[in-house]
Amino acid sequence: MSITTTTDVAAIEGPARLGLFRSRDFPWVPVLIILTIALVAVFADFLAPHNPEVGSLSARFKPPFWLAGGSMTYPLGTDQLGRDMLSRLIYGARVSMVVGFTAVIFAGVVGTTLGIISGYLGGWVDQIIMRITDAWLALPALTFAIFLAAIVGPSEMNIVIILALVYWTRYARIVRGEVLSLKEREFVRLAVVAGCSKWTIMRKHILPNVVNSAIVLASLMLGVVIVAEASLSFLGVGVPPPKPAWGLMLSDGKQGLMVGYWWLTVLPGLCIMLMVLSTNLLGDWLRVKLDPQLRQL
């Protein structure tokens, strides 16, 4: 119920955004965690002690080094094929981040674009896009993903596409809502009167103002997407083995959970949690900073 004026909304661009970094309550810890994970992902080749995809059957199910039977050769233990957990977690950062970020960005780009077009142009374009969105949403997300995987087969790229296709509608709806109210704003009306073309308006005036919502939504969706990837792997249609994605490791290890090999699931689970935690905290903070009116996200 707080009110923001036209100028507030239009002004949070350019230099003002950079000023955010200097705020008192900048969430250093989450950002550092995210940066660390990103760095680990980038430098995986140098950090990982073993090959994450090849293991030796004689070294299966070794526990982490602080337990009996563990050793520093495999500091965090090994999995069912004798592959080093630490290396898999490190490379898994790469896979999970790539899959997660790419899917979220794809979904964001598609959803935001369609949301803007739909909201601004209105009329039959709006109706068609909304009908498609309706029909799309009526298909259950997870089973829609299974569907697609059944048709095109699972691969890293396909999972990204599937997740993007499943989640774009979230962006579209929210962005469209934003655009509907933005349309009535003074600065937009002025631009119309000034004779700007529809596309220019959408690009120069609408887009910068919905980007904030999109970014906040993206930060919230990242966690959801990574967990969705885990669920898809559980159902057998996620990132294909032997690629180490955290979600896949989680579902691979679930049998081990039953028999006491807790590190197979708890470790990747912790990584997922750290990632989700950080992106959500960052998203929360961004939401407050960029536009308090975005609380409904």
Next chain:
Amino acid sequence: MRQFVLKRFGYSLLSLFLLSVTIFFFVRITGDPATLLTEPGASEADIAAIHHRFGLDRPLVVQYVLFIASLLRGDLGQSFYYQTPVMELYWSRLPNSLLLAAVAMTFSLIIGIPSGIIAAVRVGSVWDSLGKVFGLLGLSLPSFFIGMLMILFFSVYLGWLPSSGSGTALHVIMPAFALGWYFAAAHMRMTRSSMLEVLGSEYIKLARLKGLPQSLVIAKHAFKNALIPVLTLAGINLVLMINVAVIVETVFAWPGIGRLLYEGISFRDFPVVQGIVILGGTMIIGVNLLVDIVYAVIDPRIRLEA
């Protein structure tokens, strides 16, 4: 107003039509059910016989027309795998799915709302942090993980609860918990932020100035207003819940619609997949239509703009 309703209704039908066409053709691209009902190496004659039995050897358009014709009569066809009418299968499983969703939703509200309120009222304190942690745990742990942990703990170690299936109240506890966990966290977050919003509003400040005790302020004024967005979210989430239930249904062998659909896809059981998607889609589109109409009744601008 009438024109608005008719227009909306027409659009809904259009959505449904789009959905039916999409699912119909989509499903046929995913593969051939005959390959799953026969061992690799089956002869041409066997495969052809199965195609004929299921009417798959007719031209696509003919199949679609027949499908729509029987759909309008309320007949969703017969499952290839179970040889039972899809409607029958659906209705036999629907109560289970609804039960699971209802219990899970109840649980998520019972846990989510109070903890959200406490976190908001005691903002910045230990309780708030605990609440945040709980919120994040909910979002970051997949339901199958929680499910397996629970089975391990409560069925295998303690023997208190049955590990799978349905039939008694004991059977529904764990699946509902695993399913509702994520939503409890989501509702908690929403309640908290909504409460904070309301608590910071002019209206509440006034109430405080008037001298009303804190608890009364919360109970009477803040709570009711804060609840609206939460319940709206809960309504949206109910649909989502039914859709993601498939994972919990698989882990707990809960006989619901989610698993029926998943199996339908795995077995390329076209009638089952088509039927469930269309029935589910109809419900969702129907609910959307209702919501649109209600909003239009409340806010005239919407119906004029449309």
Next chain:
Amino acid sequence: MMQTIGRPPAEPFRIHRRALLALSAAGLTGALPHRTQAASPGQVTYAVHISLAASWLDPGQTSGLITPFLLLYALHDALVKPMPGTAYGAGLAESWTASEDGLTYDFVLRSNALFHNGDPVTADDVKFSFERYHGANYADLQGRVASIETPDPRHVRFRLKQPWPDFLTFYGGATGAGWIVPRKHIEAVGEEAFKKAPVGAGPYKFVSFNPGVELVLEAFEQYWQKPPSVKRIVMKVIPDEGTRLAALKSGEVDIAYSVRGELAEELRKTPGLKLEAVAVQGTFAVYFPEQWTPSSPWHDIRIRRAVNFAIDHQGINQALTQGYSHVTGSGVIPDMFEFYWQPPKPEYNPDKARSLLAEAGRPNGFDAGFYYCDSSYSNIGEAVVNNLREVGINVRLRPIERAGFVKAWGEKQYKNLIQIGPGASGNAATRMESLVVKGGQFVYGSYPDIDELFPQQAVELDHAKREAILHRMQQLVYEKALYAPIWQLAFLNGVGPRVGTSSFGRIPGFPYTAPYEDITLKSA
């Protein structure tokens, strides 16, 4: 909705709604430290790994998969069927003879064989069942049978158009044509009602079926062999492995099908539970679809041999199936099949693999593309790919969902390496037909010297001579390294403490518990 005879169906919730809400609101019911669901005496409960299809209750529709026989052995009976110790066990037929020329088969039915509704099993029913059969291979069967005569209620005579040495294999084992259903009953109630509530001549009667959830059966006291000792059988569908094991551990089920990998290890270590493994007729091998293409690396037999030496058969066997799988060295024919030829035992020698690769001009290995497999068996695939990469053959695993895999495999869309796992019933000849010989559904190429032997054995009535031909064919397959064999899969199951005899492994190659009439519970 269920069709029931006898017991009422289990409802989704029995407890009054308010109590339900109260219970769930209170969260966990902390004060209930009791064992869940005491098992009823005289009942055996199964945790089944796949959804039970309605068509499996009807022998007229068997598909060529082995899974329908899970239920057929319980509900129905056949003239001749695989039984302990023999592929041709006497079922409803107490004896049979084949004529010298192989054109006539005479069966004598038992006098005491009854259907569940009390009607006797007659020759008329046998003829009806054959003509009614429309499952796998029906066109073939019906095409080869010239006529069926029923001179009296206990005698049936099949006349074939040409001699067919495999007639009994198909009639009795591989299809449902020889599993007898009651004609009078079906004609009275109609096909639809019969499919909902099947009546057969097997040791168990149908009680109720909740599709995809649960099947309930009751002992048929007048079963010709003997009344089953277990009075009631309940089969619950539990698709998740971990959950199946949990149900077994907590006592909710007595038998759990398909418990693999580390869960099987856990099973072994749990007191009171037994791990019972059956080597089934599913053989796994790595197929080289490009071996007939001169430009492909797989054309070089040394590289194919290298793959053979690179696979750590016993290591994978121990890891995935607790050592119960049979490492026979035969890629596509299981050792219990008729006309099986035992190849030399496979050897795991990664150094030899590498030297073969070097010989073939690839001392540093090579990028070998994709390794396609059915995703339900991707655990095997992962292990094999692991081995191959260790010697430098860099393949990438591509697990494909079952339906998609079978389709693309049959349409010859795959290259590089394919992991195959054929499991159809039959004998060495039938496997050769679909997997090795020209014209077979999954044959990407063939060798003329093997091809020309195939039609010879198809008409050879002398068993010994036929065997010699089929052995020669298998030997050629081995010499040419057409496949790199992995193993003959062991199906691992868990059996709880209440069960006396589970009947696992009594019928060679059959993965499930049969004969059902022999299952016993330990006296309490």
